[in-house]
Amino acid sequence: MGDPDLLILALNGAFHQTFRHGGLAEREQIGRELLELSGPRVTVEALGHLILMLSATSRADFTEADAHASEALRLAESYDMPISKAAVSFYRGLRAGMAGDDRGADAHLRAGAELAGRLGMWQHEVGLLALAKYGLHLMRGDLTPMLPELAALAAHESWRDQSAELYALALCHAGRVIEARQWAGQHPLPIRPDYFWHLLTAVRGLLGVALGDTARVERAYRALLPYAESRRISGA
Template identity: 35%
Template sequence: EPERARLLITIAMERRADAGRRGDQAAREAEAIARRMGDPALLAYALNGRYMQTFHRAGLAAERAGIGEELLDLAARHEGLVTFEVLGHLILIQAGAALADLATADRHAAAADRLAERYGLPLVGVFTTWYAALRLAVTGRRDEARTAYRTAAARLTGIGMPGLEEGILPLALLSVGIASPDADWGPYERWSRPLLADPGPFGGETPPGSSRLPFTDQVLAVCDSSRLTHAGEVPLEPGSSPLPLAGEAHAIPESPGDLLLEVRTCLHAMVAIRAGDLTAMERLYARLLPAADELAGAGSGLLTFGPTAQHLGDLSAALGRYDQAAGHYRHARAIAERAGAPHWAATAGAALHRLGKRS
């Protein structure tokens, strides 16, 4: 059975971004075998496999937190599991950030750094450096965050993680208000490029998570347009102009299931709103809804586009569901306050005010 469990864990690791459920099934079967055998090292390995299978949809930060806590418990009760102890702390950094619980994330970042120093694990510092930049962004210290992100990105060079390094710096800078049209966006190109071509909420120095009232105005203008069809097409009258990005919205694929699923989905939502693509808005709303109580993308431990509830509010408003939008904006304000992010709280409050002026 141990050999079968290890094979199943390998399958779970290799299929972590697959759309199907085979990887998750393999991880859970391996976990069941390890529990039945009472083998702590095998169980820790299996939990790592299950963790890799918790990015197939939005809103799974609490499940990942449970995995991280169990890894720490195993490491505390059994010797020789330092690597998994570090992993547990790193998972809990991500989960704490996603759940807007920076105090918890801070505690685990400090613990991970202590273990890294004690056991000579330099790679750990790469991840805690990224978290430190994310934390600055969450608390609204965007100038410091920009500098910190550039420093964190430099630490990725030569560590053998090209899949993480490619395109991550321009994406992180976009989250704090810096658009880089000439950068190599790597795997994020298709979700980011339409917004760079027509900046909308990213215009000027305004970050997408701060003072987005102009974008809220655009959202409400979109839903007021009588020219929209449910397919997101815009039948034009003579002399009229299409809504921005109308052609781009249809070309954007669904995000793969990885650490930045919510980030790509939020970017896709912004494009869909500006394009007036109601079908896409409905679909993206459903994809983001399970993460309504989280910071979008913060579960990566790398970057965030603010409270997911803010994006849900924008989608709801663009769909003409104003009461629903108001509920999401109130939720976004509460999450922002929990995270110590007054700039996001102000954004949510401004959106509520703008909605109130309609009545």
């Protein structure tokens, strides 16, 4: 139709749907196309860089991811775009955590959550912060510091289903296996095929191992098997 604004809107919608089928290559194509279409639209340019930052992170290409993060942050600071700033803050929290800088990671993650909170995005302020911290503690091999935070999330009606297995795995790390079995349940709900699918499916598999729940392990294994050769980072 020759309408670039409509195409940009469609590409943004398509980006969110790619997580339903693990479309990493499609996300990269969308990010590049958004950059080509951006012209004077700085918000679109920032979005393109953020998508390419995410895609490069998934491939563990942190040189490229850092470059796109820097460009997105430059635009965010020049044109006052707090959502972009928040996204880059969460990314920099990941980078600091991977470098062993726990204090720096926590500072970046909290800065991103605070920005999200100012915009009224409470689910990002609370839920995404908790999930980001969860990933860092899981990488360290000990989720017990997350128990109070996860207990609060699991008790909240809006978060109960999504956080039950996250909480159960942390309980296993603390040796509270009986409680973990209660939270895990006999018949876990399907995991939504969205941005968090890879991480939550990996957690399901680890929980199954911790509980000796063969059916849960096999379910997660079959779901993740198609990605065995991709060397992708779970949760990115």
